[in-house]
Amino acid sequence: MNTIIIDGLSFALPLFIMAIGGIYCERSGITNLAIEGLQGFGAFCGALFAVSIAGSFAGNSPVPFYLAMVFAFLGGMLFSLIHALLCIRFKANQVISGVVINILAMALTEFLTKQINASIFGAASNKFVLGVSARLTVPVISKIPLLGAVFTNLYPFELVIVLIAFLAWFVLYKTRFGLHLRACGDNPHAVDAAGIRVGRVRLIAVMASGALSGLGGICFAYSISANFSSNIYSGYGYLAIAALIFGNWKIMPTLGACLLFGFARSAGYELVKVLGMPSTYQDLVMLLPYVLTLLMLIFFSKKNHAPRALGEIYDKGAR
Amino acid sequence: MSDYIIEMNHITKRFPGIVANDDVSIKVKKGEIYALLGENGAGKSTLMSMLFGMYEPDEGEIIIRGQKVKILSPSHATELNIGMVHQHFKLVSNYTIAENIIMGMEPVKKHLGFIKSVDIKKANQEILELSRKFGLEVDPTKVIEDVNVSIQQRVEILKMLYREAEILIFDEPTAVLTPQEIEFLLEIIKGLRKDGKTIILITHKLEEIKKVADRCAILCRGKLIAVLDVAATDTKTMANMMVGREVSFTVDKKEPKFGREILKVENLTVKNEDKFDLVKDVSFTIHAGEIFVIAGVSGNGQVELADAVAGLLKHSAGRVILNGADISNYTIRRRNLAGISYIPEDRHNVGLVMDFSLSDNLALKNYFEEPFSGKGIVREGEFAAYGERLIREYDIRSSQGNNTIVRSMSGGNQQKAIIAREIELGSDLMIFVQPTRGLDIGAIENIHRQIVAQRDAGKAVLLISLELDEVMNLADTIGVIYNGEIQKIADAKTLTPGQVGEFMMGVGHK
């Protein structure tokens, strides 16, 4: 039971932070199917930085990991500028832009990883090996039955994510910027008339989405996969999108959806282990979150209301 | 220094293909109500959009309080104490009234000395006080999508006052209001003048100008025709100057000859997604040769009623009977074939496929029938011949005839195309929803003549209109709708405009 909670959380939280990025972007009125590409490119930047500096630190030093988080954050933000440019400046179709960015990110990182490994590190490999981040256990509280598992074997990034998530919640719902951002997704003309630059608000929203996706990506790289490679594109970006749709584009309900994904996944693995099934049965566990997503979409898609101006191209001149 | 608060001198603004303002000069005194009169497309809104910083004039200068200024953006206009209520309200539908008003100048409170958050309590209090001061009472905590248009308009006015605007521009403010609400609004405008505000009123309604304005500038096709002292001029003169020729206010119409019953609507109820009644238990009958007008203020369920008759919306109770047959469960296609033509409210998103060619749009409702296609294969030659005939007979103007993409056509010609298509279907029932919205007087007269011609040809006409003039001019029978319910059905001759207005407000309801 404890393993289910521990593993479930470490999967759900990176997913959650990516979904929050998606919420920012979509509540500002820009459809974001590019989460996966942003996640991958961000993680690539973080991982590249980590392996470049790994030599200067002791093997178990946590510093490269924290720096990798910073660079993943920045890398995702940088890559999201493409989406911002296409959607805001070029007024391109936002769905197409998102998908194009995903494909481009996958192709670019695959090529660059291999090329950099070959020409700089002199190794024929398609991945950056990162290892798994150290874990910590909060004393005393972790002894509480069941609930204690939440505080056991935590990845440090889980705490960072919780902190950032709270900050993101505060900004979105309590500050002037958050008020402007959410208004952009409903009626950008009203925002414009109030003397606020819609393009600027949306640009920041898209960049926030890129940064948070990159952060989520590096967390996956340091936990589940323990390396960076193109395998990191496992549809997690789309799971994050599904989560925010169930969450009705609101932060707290989205957390619920992410936790559900996380626990379903870890419970599935536990089941395979407990029942002693052969390893090929892992494939059946792997598809659980995706099936769950489809089922939940069937129940929730019709009821939920997307932001009213989502995906619409905003043209100032049009009255 | 002059005693004018606004001077716009020799303003010219061109858009691709048209000159929206051609060397227009106006001067507005502080504390007056200045009306801009003109048809749709005369350039009134464009002129004011430049004053509000939405466009930059190509030529000419703007002087505010004696200072030459370049107004770069709406927020710059706000700094100059200029405010504007747009024709289409610019409100965030899922925000509260207070959030809408404060947006862009939110009061903030600090936590721990440096973390700032929006102080919504303070905002609510300020807005309550402001609204009481100007007699525009609202509940700041209500969400916009839950309040009616007249309250939404109050929010727009409060938005200007909250920003301490001294120059208030109203763009067609009465278009969406009932006669009684219009009275109230005009009183508010007069009250604002008393508080020393300068008001510019854009309108094409002469009575309103007569009631409140001090002076009036008349625009016609982008040019300034005259500036008149309202008290010294009669409405007929103003109307002729506005149109540039003699206008008749009434439509020539013979006595109706009612034939058999074509449409019978019985206890029709339509609900929205949230199971809220949009149309409640509505019943009426339309005969051949009858124009039945549903009068009502925008958003009272009349569009949903038309959609339900045409099959675009499902009804939850009641029956729709056409020529004696119950068509309640028919699909849209079957209803069309059974004899319904429908000119929808939204010609851009519903009435036309904007990226299709004109000929494809003209055949949009019969592309699947002989002679346009057979065995699932379309015959392009038939599309072209049909399109050419309709373009000729209905005088639809476009750059490339049949092959014109309708998106590039003018609003008036788009509407002509829809009406041509629907009339040619030869249906027994013609539904028109706000067919003249946004068109100029010439086009309006033309459409009114076609509606009467359809009636005289023995069709049953269901017309949905928000304009009281249109209702009174065209109707044989009037049904007034309020809040989804029919308030009154009567022979048009037995009702005065005032009575219709009262029913539109739901006042006549017992």
Added chain:
Amino acid sequence: MKKKNGLIQKIILSTIGHEKRQTYMIPVFSILISLIVGAVVIAFLGKNPFLAYYNLLQGSGLAPKASYAGYKGIITDFASFLNALTPMLFAALSVIIALKAGLFNIGVSGQMLAAGFTATILIGYSVLPAAVAKPLVVVIGFVMGALVGALVGYFKHKFNINEVVSTIMLNYIIQYIVSFFINTFYVDPVSRQSKTVGAAGRLTLTDVVIGSYKMDIPLGILLAAAGIVVTAFLLKKTTLGFEIKAVGSSVRAAEYAGIRVGRTRVLAMMLSGGFAGLAGVTYYVGYFASIQPRVLAGTGYDAIAVALLGNSSPVGIVFSSFLITVISKGSTYMSSASGVQPEIASAITGVVLLFSACGAFVKYKVDRWKEER
């Protein structure tokens, strides 16, 4: 203010200003820019970009290599190129039909896998004679793809599920299910892939001796040619095509015109899935003869680039699929000949995609300039 851009404006206007030329000049521009970007990267890596690009042509059988092994020549390379081109054409048709209906089918790869796997286990491993087996593979491929496509269309219609999300989810679901079955029942212990299908069912004739060459001839290429003609006819000449385009342009207007939007969408997705299925069987039971578990074919994603580049026109994709296939097919040879990583091929394709996504903006901008003049 804009004077300094005058010259560039003039050049661009004179090349792509003409409306009729725009349809192909904008894609050509995207390709040129991408190739230049690619060349700069290759040059930066210390390799000769012209040589590398020439290697791409050599690898695709469009230019002669320096030397060939026995029974091989430029013609065998070209036959192999056609083997790769066939599924690409089908996949692009699949993307186009969905796009015309306003749907974005990025689940082509999953639909390919579902069709390819089903045809493999039902027919590929059977002992049916070729005359029966080959047509059956085609039919099963189409039907299986169409079923998956119809499911996506139904989800969209009935539950309003964004097709991008549902197709991606189905991609993963299909990928894991197929992987489970292959690893449990059909695995070849040496190659770690599914067992090879028999020659009778395979849509590519292998090692056909013509003159002094031995080559693999893809029968599917004829089917693909027919598919292009059928799609062009469907979209231009039929009432169903009219309905699909109407739904794709404006759902509300189509509904108002009496078109059953849900039915049209499901039909369009069925056709789209069907073509993806054909791509699947020509790929897994033609070009290749086995399936690698847990891997989706890149063809489905490349097809999006092909469709966008080809202006979503059935004729346009003939040219664009040719180009994209040259890049992806020739990359292996380029890698061995000039030492550039083969993954640069998909990176260049990605950049092509990026620029073609900007096509609408370029068109808009050029039209504005024209108006200003």
